Amino acid sequence: MDFENVLTLIQKELRDAFRNRWFLLYAAAFTGLSLALAWFSVSGAGSFGVAGFGRTTAGLINLILLIVPLMGLTLGAMSLAGEREKGTLIYLLAQPVSSGELLLGKFIGLALALTAALVIGFGLTGVLIVFLGNGGDFRIYLTLLVLSVILAIATLSMGFLISAAVKKAATAVGLALFLWLILVYFGDLGLMGTALVMQLDVEQLLAFALINPLQVFKIAAVLDLRDNLEVLGPAGIFAYRTYGGTLWPLLVGLLFAWVVVPFLIATQVFKKRGVL
Amino acid sequence: MNEMTMISDPTDQAIEVKSLTKQFGRFTAVDDLSFTVKTGEAVALWGANGAGKTTVVRCLLNLFPFEGEITINGLDTRQKSKEVRRQIGFVPQELSFHDDMTVAETLIFYARLKKVPDGFDFEPILNQVRLNHHVSKRVGELSGGLKQRLALAIALLSDPPILILDEPTASLDIRAREEFLVLLRTLKANGKTMIFSSHHLEEITALADRVLLLEGGRLVVDAPPDQLERRLGWETTLHLYMPDPVIEPAMETLSGLGMPVSRNGRGVRVNVAPGSKAKVLRALQQAGIEVEDFSVE
Numbered sequence: 001m002d003f004e005n006v007l008t009l010i011q012k013e014l015r016d017a018f019r020n021r022w023f024l025l026y027a028a029a030f031t032g033l034s035l036a037l038a039w040f041s042v043s044g045a046g047s048f049g050v051a052g053f054g055r056t057t058a059g060l061i062n063l064i065l066l067i068v069p070l071m072g073l074t075l076g077a078m079s080l081a082g083e084r085e086k087g088t089l090i091y092l093l094a095q096p097v098s099s100g101e102l103l104l105g106k107f108i109g110l111a112l113a114l115t116a117a118l119v120i121g122f123g124l125t126g127v128l129i130v131f132l133g134n135g136g137d138f139r140i141y142l143t144l145l146v147l148s149v150i151l152a153i154a155t156l157s158m159g160f161l162i163s164a165a166v167k168k169a170a171t172a173v174g175l176a177l178f179l180w181l182i183l184v185y186f187g188d189l190g191l192m193g194t195a196l197v198m199q200l201d202v203e204q205l206l207a208f209a210l211i212n213p214l215q216v217f218k219i220a221a222v223l224d225l226r227d228n229l230e231v232l233g234p235a236g237i238f239a240y241r242t243y244g245g246t247l248w249p250l251l252v253g254l255l256f257a258w259v260v261v262p263f264l265i266a267t268q269v270f271k272k273r274g275v276l
Numbered sequence: 277m278n279e280m281t282m283i284s285d286p287t288d289q290a291i292e293v294k295s296l297t298k299q300f301g302r303f304t305a306v307d308d309l310s311f312t313v314k315t316g317e318a319v320a321l322w323g324a325n326g327a328g329k330t331t332v333v334r335c336l337l338n339l340f341p342f343e344g345e346i347t348i349n350g351l352d353t354r355q356k357s358k359e360v361r362r363q364i365g366f367v368p369q370e371l372s373f374h375d376d377m378t379v380a381e382t383l384i385f386y387a388r389l390k391k392v393p394d395g396f397d398f399e400p401i402l403n404q405v406r407l408n409h410h411v412s413k414r415v416g417e418l419s420g421g422l423k424q425r426l427a428l429a430i431a432l433l434s435d436p437p438i439l440i441l442d443e444p445t446a447s448l449d450i451r452a453r454e455e456f457l458v459l460l461r462t463l464k465a466n467g468k469t470m471i472f473s474s475h476h477l478e479e480i481t482a483l484a485d486r487v488l489l490l491e492g493g494r495l496v497v498d499a500p501p502d503q504l505e506r507r508l509g510w511e512t513t514l515h516l517y518m519p520d521p522v523i524e525p526a527m528e529t530l531s532g533l534g535m536p537v538s539r540n541g542r543g544v545r546v547n548v549a550p551g552s553k554a555k556v557l558r559a560l561q562q563a564g565i566e567v568e569d570f571s572v573e
Contacts, residue, residue, distance in 0.1 A: 002358075008388045012374075019376055087372030094337045094366040095389045096358045274340030 005101045006108070013079075013109020014116075022078070026071040027117035033063055034125045042132045056129060057144050061221045064148050065214055069155040070180050071114060076159020077176035079106050080270065082169040090275045103267050107160060114152040118145060143224045147255070151217040154258035155180075157266070158213075164266040165273065183214045202238040213258040220251035288315040288349075290438055290469040291336065296344035298331050298493075305331040306342075307493040313471055313486075315437070318464050320484035320501075321473040328493035329473035330369060333442045336471070337366060348438065362390070365431025369443040369473075371423040375416030379407060379426060382415055383433070390434040405429045405459060421452035428459065439463065441472035445479060457482050480504075513573035514556055517543040522565045529563045530556065543568075 017023045034056075041056045080103075083089040092102060122145045126138075159176050166172040186194075186208075194200065194208065209215040219239065243250055291313035298306040306328045313319045321329040335342045338353040338360065346353040348360045373382055383398055402408040405425040410418065418426065424444065431439060444460070445453040453476075460483055464470055474480055480487055481501045489497040489504070499507045518526060523544060530537040530546050535556065537546040548556055553572065560567055 004391075005389055008385065012385060016374070016376075087368070087370045088374060090334070090339060091366075091368055091372045092389075093339055094361065094364075094368070095386060096362040096391070097389055098358055276340060 001098070001104075002101055005097050006105045009097075009102060009105020010109040010112065013106050014113050017075070017110060017113035020075075020078075023071070023075060023113060023117070026067065026075075027120065030063070030067050030071070030117065031121040031124055033067070034060055034121050035128055037063060038125045038128050039132075042129055056125065057140050057221075057225055060125075060144060061218060061225075064144070064151065064221075065218060066184065068118070068148055068152045069183060069214055070177075071117070072152045072155030072157075073159040073162075073176040073180050074173055075110055075114065076156040077162045077166075077172035078169055079110060079160060080163035081166050081172035082163075084167060084275065085169050093275050099271055100267060103160075103164075103263075103270060107156070107263060110156055111153045114156060115149050118148050118152060122148075140225055144221055147217055147221055147224075147252075150252070150255045150259065151213060154213045154255055154262075155183075157259050157262040161262040161266040161269065164270040167276070183212055186212050186215075206239050206242075210254060213255060216251050216254045216258070220248065220255065223248060223251070289313070289347075290315040290317070290349055291471060292345075292347045293332075293336075294345040296332065296335055296342060296346065298328075298335055298340075298342045305493050306335065309344075309490075309493070309495050311488055311495065311498060313469060315469050316467050317485050318470040318472070318483055320480040320487045321471065321490060322475065322477075322480055322487050323473075323490035324475060327490040329475075329490060330442055331493070332490070333440055333471075333473055336440055337361060337364065362434065363436050363438055365428075365433075365436040365439045367424070367427045367431050367439070367441040367444050369446055371420070371427055371447065373415045373423065373426065376414060378412055378414055379418070380411045382426065383411075383429065386430045387433050392433050396433075401429050401432055404432070404462075419452075420447040421449070421456070424448060424452070424456060425459075428456075432463075437467075438469045438471070441470065443473055443475070445474070445476065453479070511547045511549060512553060514546050514548060514553060515540060515543060515571045515573065516546065516556070516560070516567050517569040518565065518567050525563065526560055526565045529559055529565065533559055 037059045038056045041059050080089065083092070089102075093099060122141070126141060129141075158179065159172075162175045162179070163172045166175065200208065209219065219236065222236070223240075239247055289312045291311075293312070294310050296306055296309040297304065309328075309332065311319075321332055323329055334340060336346060336348070336353065338346075338357045349363055351360050351363075353360045377385065380398075387396060387398075398411075399408065402411065405428050407422065407425050407429055410422055415423065415426065424447065428444075431441075441460070445456055448456060457479060460470070460472075464483065470483070472483070484501055487497070487499060487501050487504055488495055489499075489508075497504065497507050505512070516526070520542070523539060526544055527537050527539065530544070533555075535546050535548060537544055539545075546556055557567060557570070
């Protein structure tokens with residue numbers, strides 16, 4: 001692995017991302033909505049007695065669950081399939097660059113771009129909270145940022161896998177949007193409906209929740225915010241009682257697995273498929 | 277010229293392809309193809325669309341899995357893929373650059389991937405391909421001809437000993453094609469080994485030392501361009517223009533020599549074997565028939 005090549009590709013990917021209107025739109029939407037959320041949270045904080053960062057964090061979890069996976073999945077899906085369709089992929093791989101270097105460079109570049117977008121969104125929101133004179137537990141806010149970045153990269157990795165397997169960018173984005181719907185749907189309504197219809201016991205319900213990275217993120221974020229999972233119902237209480245102190249590393253480990261595993265499969269799919 | 281080009285021996289095999297087969301599903305794009313290219317030689321892959329030319333080019337660059345063996349300057353393309361590509365400058369058929377980058381940014385990006393040392397002077401290459409007035413333009417603003425020159429500039433960045441060009445003039449108009457061929461001839465004279473695909477015969481005769489004719493992915497003819505017509509058994513049609521009174525005697529003379537001849541407006545049309553055009557003119561001259569003009573079809 002030639003890391004100079006990887007670095008060159010990372011720089012190019014970062015540059016491309018900040019010229020990608022979809023990326024800019026997502027980043028602007030996320031920043032705008034989180035600023036609005038902070039404004040309303042902090043404005044109403046007086047009557048509820050909740051500090052700015054904690055209250056904003058609670059509100060942000062739902063916003064992140066919708067927007068961040070959408071950003072990661074669609075950007076990942078567009079990356080390889082888009083270049084494959086334009087013909088730039090075949091030209092890049094005709095240079096002294098291995099497919100591993102290309103994939104890693106593109107992946108890290110996009111991951112950094114997503115991280116930058118989230119840091120900007122969280123940063124501006126944090127400044128607004130401080131400016132409004134309503135501080136609170138900044139650590140919780142920072143942890144949510146870190147979890148959001150891992151979720152963004154995990155969904156990017158899933159989008160990347162779609163992109164490695166599909167020829168046309170439009171097909172890849174379509175599949176990514178479908179996957180996003182499934183993940184969001186199974187996050188709440190689907191899971192509740194399935195539990196009712198199939199009469200899942202609490203252990204199965206938790207297992208179903210843990211195979212969805214969005215649910216893993218949500219459980220981890222709520223656990224950090226509340227220090228217990230009562231708000232998530234029986235499955236949450238069961239998880240907390242069963243795993244106790246190991247629940248947090250387990251959740252973070254699962255999120256990291258969602259980063260690594262789809263990317264590794266994507267590299268194999270890409271090698272098998274070739275550049276066409 | 278770099279060390280690799282300087283030490284090259286004209287008898288060396290720069291490219292060796294053995295039993296190359298490439299299938300896409302049930303479709304066989306290249307079928308048991310074997311050939312070699314000597315160092316400094318220019319070899320054309322010629323054939324109709326779908327003959328397998330582009331697939332051969334992509335296999336040489338190891339862009340997808342294939343059956344058979346390809347060695348480039350002694351290196352197995354599959355095992356030493358990156359080293360092999362370092363020795364190759366590639367000009368693709370479809371000019372696929374990132375349109376929002378400038379010419380300068382594009383050159384720098386590819387120069388870094390090709391390990392061109394920092395402080396490299398791009399000026400000589402830009403002058404060579406006559407792109408020096410376009411460095412600050414966005415690639416998306418360039419014409420097809422200029423993009424082709426940019427692709428050639430990128431291919432030449434690390435002074436590779438081998439150039440692989442896939443339909444290099446396909447998107448060019450006649451003038452741009454002529455200019456590009458002049459550039460390629462200069463590079464050939466400088467000792468570059470070239471393999472290029474084309475379906476333009478005039479391009480092949482202007483540049484190639486040898487032609488590999490592909491049909492349905494198989495090698496049909498491997499010959500120098502001047503022997504191509506003969507090997508393919510082609511006939512050339514000559515149109516001879518002459519005064520009306522001598523048309524009949526001319527037809528008698530030529531049909532007496534066994535040549536298929538017919539009247540054609542203000543002259544005659546005769547089909548001749550490759551390399552026999554002068555024979556027709558000589559026969560008419562000996563019979564005292566004056567030919568005013570002629571054209572070749």
